[in-house]
Amino acid sequence: MRPRFQGPLFTLRGIQFDYPGCGPVLRGVDLALAPGQRLALTGSNGAGKSTLLWLMLGLLTPSRGEIVAFGKPRRVEADFTEVRRRAGLLFQDPDDQLFCPTVLEDCAFGPLSLGWSRAEAIAAADHTLEQLGLGHLRGRVTHQLSGGEKRLVSLATVLCMRPEVLLLDEPTNALDEHTRARLLAILDALPQAMLIVSHDRAFRERLASDEHQLRDGRIAPLAHPL
């Protein structure tokens, strides 16, 4: 296994972004994520939190500013291939993450795309499903899962790729109390650094070590820090 990176995992400086034809969403975001840190990011609907996660993985390109990930400046698409291998994004909507016929195939998809052999990918998928207590879902048709099952399986698809950092976009959205507690226990036991976008205050308080707020396109001081 690759030794864990010791410096800041992500450093964002002066990130600006606007969607074509819309006003600016981000007006100069400065943010750093350290190894082992669990940083919560809050902000009202439309503040730009998901946009920021997408920028960090190179799925969008900032109009200004610098993204340093795993010690290297990342500017062009080719720079982000490595970033996407080492940082896993849990999408806000599990249906955006799950697109294969079965749970096992969805979990094996990421490792296969990293160039692992089929045997390695299936072993990683089975191991992760078992680790998360989801082994019984292995052969299920993904689109027939419940919302909570989809959320846990989508986390499994991310963890199968052994990411060093997790970017979590509203992980507790639409979960019942039981599944929410289960997700919290799973995440709390993980060693990875996390950037946790969540409107769920109690969840943030349980999981995160630090909190930032995105307001008016920038990181703003918190009225009530964790």
Ligand SMILES: Nc1ncnc2c1ncn2[C@@H]1O[C@H](COP(=O)(O)OP(=O)(O)OP(=O)(O)O)[C@@H](O)[C@H]1O
């Ligand atoms: N593809 C797009 N084209 C144009 N505007 C977009 C696009 N995607 C998002 N936006 C707009 O950018 C702004 C920021 O959206 P974003 O999803 O990043 O906010 P958010 O903080 O994650 O919101 P929420 O808490 O509701 O999930 C919103 O005003 C949104 O309507």
